[in-house]
Amino acid sequence: MLTKELAAASTVPLVLSVLTEGENYGYALIQRVRELSGGKIEWTEGMLYPVLHWMEKEAMIESEWRAAETGRKRKYYRLRKEGRKALQEEKLRWLTVHETMAKLWKQTPHLT
Amino acid sequence: METNPAFNLNQAIQQWRESLNQSAVFRTENLDELGAHLRDSIEKLEQNGLTTEEAFFIARRRLGATPLLTEEFGKVNSRNIWLNRVLWMLIGVQALALVQSVSTIVTVATTTAFVQFGKSVQTSSWMPWLLGFQSACVRLLTFGFAFMLVWRFLVGKSKWKSAGCNAASQRPALMVGLCLTALVLTRVVSGGSTALMARTLNWEVFERFLPAISYGSIAANSAETLGMIVVTLLLARREILAKTTA
Numbered sequence: 001m002l003t004k005e006l007a008a009a010s011t012v013p014l015v016l017s018v019l020t021e022g023e024n025y026g027y028a029l030i031q032r033v034r035e036l037s038g039g040k041i042e043w044t045e046g047m048l049y050p051v052l053h054w055m056e057k058e059a060m061i062e063s064e065w066r067a068a069e070t071g072r073k074r075k076y077y078r079l080r081k082e083g084r085k086a087l088q089e090e091k092l093r094w095l096t097v098h099e100t101m102a103k104l105w106k107q108t109p110h111l112t
Numbered sequence: 113m114e115t116n117p118a119f120n121l122n123q124a125i126q127q128w129r130e131s132l133n134q135s136a137v138f139r140t141e142n143l144d145e146l147g148a149h150l151r152d153s154i155e156k157l158e159q160n161g162l163t164t165e166e167a168f169f170i171a172r173r174r175l176g177a178t179p180l181l182t183e184e185f186g187k188v189n190s191r192n193i194w195l196n197r198v199l200w201m202l203i204g205v206q207a208l209a210l211v212q213s214v215s216t217i218v219t220v221a222t223t224t225a226f227v228q229f230g231k232s233v234q235t236s237s238w239m240p241w242l243l244g245f246q247s248a249c250v251r252l253l254t255f256g257f258a259f260m261l262v263w264r265f266l267v268g269k270s271k272w273k274s275a276g277c278n279a280a281s282q283r284p285a286l287m288v289g290l291c292l293t294a295l296v297l298t299r300v301v302s303g304g305s306t307a308l309m310a311r312t313l314n315w316e317v318f319e320r321f322l323p324a325i326s327y328g329s330i331a332a333n334s335a336e337t338l339g340m341i342v343v344t345l346l347l348a349r350r351e352i353l354a355k356t357t358a
Binding site for chain 1: 141142144145146148149151152153174175176180181184185187188189
């Protein structure tokens, strides 16, 4: 389980990374992160939305309401140029932290 | 687990929406989005074998507690909170103007009646002072009474409260519209009554009463201002106490 601080810090890069797979809506984003982390990253689900709205305000992502096949309306989020740039910077930061710790712990970093 | 046949999902979601809607930080779109999430989550849990009721409670829990959601959405929607405050300020200003208009109408009406009556007892020297005193009393009484009514409507604890507060929080446009209409109506009536008084009044008689009426008016003004200061301080005290105990 992540600490509160680490969960907060990793939300934006995680959302940006999931959205590189294509546009998605809030519930499915959370499911994807849960699935990839093997259930180790669990968010308080409602807290994701203020983050998404903030990211939209910062022009990292854009959103659109659309009806799904079931007829139910969902709000889809999509990456923007600014978001891709932010993700590159985040990647550098997280890899730096990861590589440094891996060297100290004498493990070879596996992240690409 | 046995199922509760009385459980109505749409109704439960509606109630949950309304409880969130008590706070100004959620825009309708936010509630739509959270609602869509809740339904997706419930659907998934039902596929895992839960009853609709169980799924609803678990999905709601996973979404997060209301105070937490309110706090987090508040960080993003701070503009909403300010718009809501400005709306309440406007309603307050209009309500006060309404109260003052009502009290003016009543005072002008009774003073005119008194002056007309006073024509027949012109000789007594205490008459003007009695008039001044009565106009001040009438103004204060009507002001106090109208203030109480508006106060109870907006913040009272009886079922009035649900009428005033809910109308304001859920239908701000209607509330502002009602306030404005009431205000315009009372202003028209108050202007009309002043004009009527000016046309019908015996000015020679009124002149004798004028100083007393002015003093009465000054006294009433001071008392009104004092009253408003006391109410403001009382409210501020409650706020400060709530802050320090929290």
